[in-house]
Amino acid sequence: MTVRTLHHYDEIGLVTASERTAAGHRRYTREDVRRLYRVRTLRSLGLSLEEIAAALAAAPDDASALRPLLTAQLRALEEQAERLRHLTGHVAGLLDRLDDAPFDAGRFLEVLSMFESHFTEAQREQLARRRAELGPERIEEAKSRWAELVGELLGDVEAGTPADDPHVRDLVRQWDELAAPFHETEQTKTAARQLWQDHGDELAAPLPWPADRLRALMSYVDSVRG
Known part of the structure; x- marks a missing residue:
């Protein structure tokens, strides 16, 4: 991860460093890093930062609480995949007609x-x-x-x-x-x-x-x- 991303997460309150060094640099505790892993995992599933923040605020340690959010995300991804399938077929058809x-x-x-x-x-x-x-x-x-x-x-x-x-x-x-x-x-x-x-x-x-x-x-x- 980039420092810029960490700073952004800190600014929006998604992952905040719990400690500071004597020089004022952020120091992430083990618990901070665990939260960061969760954020990165959910981000990789296509969830927005707002959705991730809401999910972790509601139940940070309850994986089952993520079910509604992940169910909705799955449905959105399936709809997106269907749109892409339609678009892929449409473009392929255009190429066929261009050849003809x-x-x-x-x-x-x-x-x-x-x-x-x-x-x-x-x-x-x-x-x-x-x-x-x-x-x-x-x-x-x-x-x-x-x-x-x-x-x-x-x-x-x-x-x-x-x-x-x-x-x-x-x-x-x-x-x-x-x-x-x-x-x-x-x-x-x-x-x-x-x-x-x-x-x-x-x-x-x-x-x-x-x-x-x-x-x-x-x-x-x-x-x-x-």
């Missing part, structure tokens, strides 16, 4: 803002978890197959193929099956569709198809689903 993003940082942040405004924190965690479980190779395969389906269905849109055509219905079934592994609940599917409806033009910007064609495609796919 074919646009500049400003563009990425715009799309990220749209994403976060349509999905709850729990839903974002679900999507990130599913991406991690599927792995990069399967995700790339899904992207490739999705692009093929877009091309085929755009052809049907332009040809005016009826929505109840068996071939078209089969393509949309494949579309939905392709998306299913990325979603754990219907809520994330609904949020994704709403995101596209609200920001289709912005989301389509980096894609190889014009936004108006993609809007027409999405409407067509919805009509096929009935």
Whole structure:
């Protein structure tokens, strides 16, 4: 410990030297040192100096009296750990999307803002978890197959193929099956569709198809689903 810390503990009355030398220097007795050990131990558990002072003032020699304080600290640490877990998953998801993003940082942040405004924190965690479980190779395969389906269905849109055509219905079934592994609940599917409806033009910007064609495609796919 530093002298500065000892002086601070003394100034706030947390650990005060019981004696002084002839020259006026602090002299810590065995009991002072025992109290100092307790303070340092509780400090290492993340307790504030105010909490430690209150606990030692109430029952300095009764370890069981610390139970309520330590129980509350454990609960706070668990909540903090949960927040950090959420934040860790969120940052990992951002890195994944940065790797996938074919646009500049400003563009990425715009799309990220749209994403976060349509999905709850729990839903974002679900999507990130599913991406991690599927792995990069399967995700790339899904992207490739999705692009093929877009091309085929755009052809049907332009040809005016009826929505109840068996071939078209089969393509949309494949579309939905392709998306299913990325979603754990219907809520994330609904949020994704709403995101596209609200920001289709912005989301389509980096894609190889014009936004108006993609809007027409999405409407067509919805009509096929009935």
